[in-house]
Amino acid sequence: MSRHNSFNWTTSTVLYSSQSISLITRGYVVTTEQIVFPEGVPESRPIWWRNTKYKSDTGIENQSKVSMDDLNGAVKSWMRFNDVLAELFSDISIGNGAQSELIHLNCSEFPSGCVLVKADHKIKTTGSIKGRGGVYEVLSYAEDILQSHGVGCRADPMALLSSEARNIFERYRIVVGSTGNLAFSVGMVGRKLGFRVEVHMSRDAKAWKKVRLRSAGVNVVEHDNDYSHAVAAARAVASSDAFTYFIDDENSVKLLVGYSAAALEISNQLEETGIRISHDNPLFVYLPCGVGGAPGGITLGLKNIFGSNVHCIFVEPVASPSMLVQLASGSVRPVNVYACGLSNETIADGLAVAQASMLVAEVVGHQIAGVATVLDDDLSEWVERMWTLAGLRLEPSGAAGFAAFARHGSVIRHSFDSSRASTNIIWTTGGSFFPDLEWASAREHGQRVLSSRPNSGG
Numbered sequence: 407m408s409r410h411n412s413f414n415w416t417t418s419t420v421l422y423s424s425q426s427i428s429l430i431t432r433g434y435v436v437t438t439e440q441i442v443f444p445e446g447v448p449e450s451r452p453i454w455w456r457n458t459k460y461k462s463d464t465g466i467e468n469q470s471k472v473s474m475d476d477l478n479g480a481v482k483s484w485m486r487f488n489d490v491l492a493e494l495f496s497d498i499s500i501g502n503g504a505q506s507e508l509i510h511l512n513c514s515e516f517p518s519g520c521v522l523v524k525a526d527h528k529i530k531t532t533g534s535i536k537g538r539g540g541v542y543e544v545l546s547y548a549e550d551i552l553q554s555h556g557v558g559c560r561a562d563p564m565a566l567l568s569s570e571a572r573n574i575f576e577r578y579r580i581v582v583g584s585t586g587n588l589a590f591s592v593g594m595v596g597r598k599l600g601f602r603v604e605v606h607m608s609r610d611a612k613a614w615k616k617v618r619l620r621s622a623g624v625n626v627v628e629h630d631n632d633y634s635h636a637v638a639a640a641r642a643v644a645s646s647d648a649f650t651y652f653i654d655d656e657n658s659v660k661l662l663v664g665y666s667a668a669a670l671e672i673s674n675q676l677e678e679t680g681i682r683i684s685h686d687n688p689l690f691v692y693l694p695c696g697v698g699g700a701p702g703g704i705t706l707g708l709k710n711i712f713g714s715n716v717h718c719i720f721v722e723p724v725a726s727p728s729m730l731v732q733l734a735s736g737s738v739r740p741v742n743v744y745a746c747g748l749s750n751e752t753i754a755d756g757l758a759v760a761q762a763s764m765l766v767a768e769v770v771g772h773q774i775a776g777v778a779t780v781l782d783d784d785l786s787e788w789v790e791r792m793w794t795l796a797g798l799r800l801e802p803s804g805a806a807g808f809a810a811f812a813r814h815g816s817v818i819r820h821s822f823d824s825s826r827a828s829t830n831i832i833w834t835t836g837g838s839f840f841p842d843l844e845w846a847s848a849r850e851h852g853q854r855v856l857s858s859r860p861n862s863g864g
């Protein structure tokens with residue numbers, strides 16, 4: 407039985423099977439239910455899809471579930487949280503807890519020569535972009551709990567690390583569903599504060615992440631099913647216990663605003679290096695996308711700062727283009743990748759998501775410039791290339807931005823007026839925690855792909 411047939415959706419979810427695809431018109435495959443998918447998507451071909459609903463110059467809309475106050479509040483909260491993280495992770499020298507450097511890369515491999523890398527794969531506390539949201543929500547929750555127990559901690563963030571706080575936190579449990587990196591971030595920080603943590607992991611989650619979590623005292627529940635199932639299981643566990651807090655990767659505003667603060671970080675870094683983003687020098691940002699929370703939150707933040715001068719490109723594997731399918735469908739109801747006959751099987755465990763976040767589709771959808779899809783072999787190739795070219799240790803999900811930039815970069819720039827200069831940021835989202843064995847096997851695979859590709863230089 408194929409995977410999409412065995413998938414269990416809630417009654418509110420629209421379920422379409424690949425058999426419902428009936429005809430091809432003007433570049434679009436039309437299903438009998440009138441859901442449209444861009445040509446190439448059902449065939450698993452790597453494509454660039456420019457978002458037909460893209461409104462380049464709009465910010466947060468008034469009725470939005472996320473407000474400007476939320477974004478500004480996140481920046482303020484991160485100032486407190488960075489101090490807490492420095493103390494919490496004093497065993498490693500972390501600089502700024504959840505922040506990452508902006509690296510200038512000069513590679514002849516890229517058409518435009520210089521690209522910038524936002525190196526979230528090197529975030530020392532959690533090793534991935536997901537820490538920006540996960541750590542933010544855990545620390546926000548910890549503050550809320552302390553406040554509710556009459557312990558003021560906003561003026562003195564270090565109160566979060568007191569023994570009084572720890573005694574309180576031990577009574578509470580945090581539950582999360584994840585393909586791996588969100589669980590990892592929540593588990594590591596949650597346990598360090600004293601919370602009980604339970605993570606529900608999909609079949610895509612890597613064994614080494616489970617081993618590390620268990621050794622940190624996290625209760626890992628494994629599901630032989632996909633990401634959405636793991637999230638649903640976690641949600642169900644949390645709903646029956648008043649002392650359990652659920653971090654909802656699909657619907658959490660807290661996660662979204664936690665990620666969004668990265669935009670100010672980038673803005674400051676660009677300013678420091680003398681790069682001015684403007685109409686004549688627009689910014690293109692390549693963001694790997696799973697459920698959409700991390701790239702969605704960052705897009706919210708970037709649009710708020712740079713407006714129509716930034717274009718955020720979401721990058722997804724050809725087997726799991728969940729945000730592409732959702733946005734291209736034009737539907738306000740959930741539409742998943744199984745609907746167009748895709749398998750959701752990819753080596754990019756962090757991006758193996760069949761159903762995009764409806765919160766992100768609703769709040770950020772019109773701010774996403776488009777979606778680029780890439781092959782698994784592209785990911786392997788760029789894991790290997792970026793190691794040999796620049797010493798970047800990336801997991802396949804974390805290399806997706808490079809794969810998209812190399813494959814679609816010039817077409818993307820053309821679709822937004824190629825005559826101008828541009829600044830390109832590739833967001834590397836995870837990998838520095840990769841254990842040596844996994845890393846060796848990812849590289850080996852990358853080398854095989856490289857040597858099998860003509861003109862690859864391998």
Ligand SMILES: Cc1ncc(COP(=O)(O)O)c(C=O)c1O
Nearest residue numbers: 587696697698699700756835836
């Ligand atoms: C390494 C990596 N990159 C990107 C993402 C995508 O983030 P999101 O699922 O919030 O879209 C993930 C998600 O787990 C990830 O692990």
